[in-house]
Amino acid sequence: NAGVTQTPKFQVLKTGQSMTLQCAQDMNHNSMYWYRQDPGMGLRLIYYSASEGTTDKGEVPNGYNVSRLNKREFSLRLESAAPSQTSVYFCASAQGEGRYNSPLHFGNGTRLTVT
Amino acid sequence: QKEVEQDPGPLSVPEGAIVSLNCTYSNSAFQYFMWYRQYSRKGPELLMYTYSSGNKEDGRFTAQVDKSSKYISLFIRDSQPSDSATYLCAMSETGNKLVFGAGTILRVKS
Numbered sequence: 349n350a351g352v353t354q355t356p357k358f359q360v361l362k363t364g365q366s367m368t369l370q371c372a373q374d375m376n377h378n379s380m381y382w383y384r385q386d387p388g389m390g391l392r393l394i395y396y397s398a399s400e401g402t403t404d405k406g407e408v409p410n411g412y413n414v415s416r417l418n419k420r421e422f423s424l425r426l427e428s429a430a431p432s433q434t435s436v437y438f439c440a441s442a443q444g445e446g447r448y449n450s451p452l453h454f455g456n457g458t459r460l461t462v463t
Numbered sequence: 464q465k466e467v468e469q470d471p472g473p474l475s476v477p478e479g480a481i482v483s484l485n486c487t488y489s490n491s492a493f494q495y496f497m498w499y500r501q502y503s504r505k506g507p508e509l510l511m512y513t514y515s516s517g518n519k520e521d522g523r524f525t526a527q528v529d530k531s532s533k534y535i536s537l538f539i540r541d542s543q544p545s546d547s548a549t550y551l552c553a554m555s556e557t558g559n560k561l562v563f564g565a566g567t568i569l570r571v572k573s
Contacts, residue, residue, distance in 0.1 A: 352506070388471065390551065390563040391507070406560075438506055451497070452561070454506030 350374050352455035354439050360461045361429045369424040369458050371439030379442045380422035381452065382406075382414060384435040391438065397422055429462045436460070466490055469552055469564030478573045482539040486552035486564045489533065493554040493562075496528050498537045501549045501566065510550075511537065542571045 355370045373380065379398050383391040393406030397416040411433060413425045422441075426433060437458045444450040469486045476482055484498075494515050499507035511526040513519045513535075519526045525538040535554070539546055547570050553561040 388565050390467070390469070390565040391553075391561075392563075393560065396560070440506070451509040451512065452507075454508065456504070456506050 352439055352441055352453050354437075354455035354458050356458060357456070358459045360463065361426075362463055363430060365429050366425070366427050367429065367460075368426075369437055369439075369460075370421070371423065371455060372421045373439075373441040373453070374420065375441060375443075375453065376419070377441035377443050377453070378419070379444065380416065381440040381442075382412075382422070382424045383438045383440065384408065385438060385457070386435050394424065394437075429460075431462045434460060434462045464489065465565075467552065467554060467562050467564045470567055471565055473568035473570055475570045475572060476542055478542060478544060478571055480542050480571070482542050482546070482569060482571075484537040484539075484550050484552075484567050484569070486535050486554075487533055488535075488554060488562075490554075490556070490562075491530075491533065492556045494530075495555045495557075496526070496535050497553040497561065498524075498526060499551040499553060499563075501551060503548075507551055539569075542569075544571050544573045547571050 352373045381396040382394040395414040397403045400419045440452040440454045442450045467488045497512040498510045500510045501507040516530045523540045527536045549566040551566045552564040555561045
């Protein structure tokens, strides 16, 4: 009953370092999403993948890249981390895309600090 | 101006109280409206959803949408300490590309 699994749970980076956040879902969902959550800002969409093989930019894509490795896995890469990327990152998945009765299932987040 | 506005709270109420949580929005094309609940150090989980205007009830929870006023509400009856969490409103034009409010922190005191 894992649902959406994110690794790592915590990470501290220095400015300019790179890293990849991993996400995997075991619900056979088609669409996957990366959000960041900042105090007072709510959740903002970084990138999403409506289906295996496709990715699209969300509201705040600058400084990030994504890879939909297969149906289960969707990774988020920071090529050169900046302090402004300090945030909590959430991965989510959903059965469909564009259907109101296809709710997002979230992981428990990766807490990233960039110094 | 943010597309979705939500009072961040915190909102502190005694156990058993009726809680009202609200969001306003500016995009008249929104037609799917959701409420997510987020416990500390956890990811959000879907609590309620409605399509277009109207009310929806599920146990102690009632969601209301007033598209003419661009205003949505979540009511919690007989609030419990276990309801203490952050409540996020979310909405979209087409389904899963959601725009979230900043979240309201709710504390229910026993």
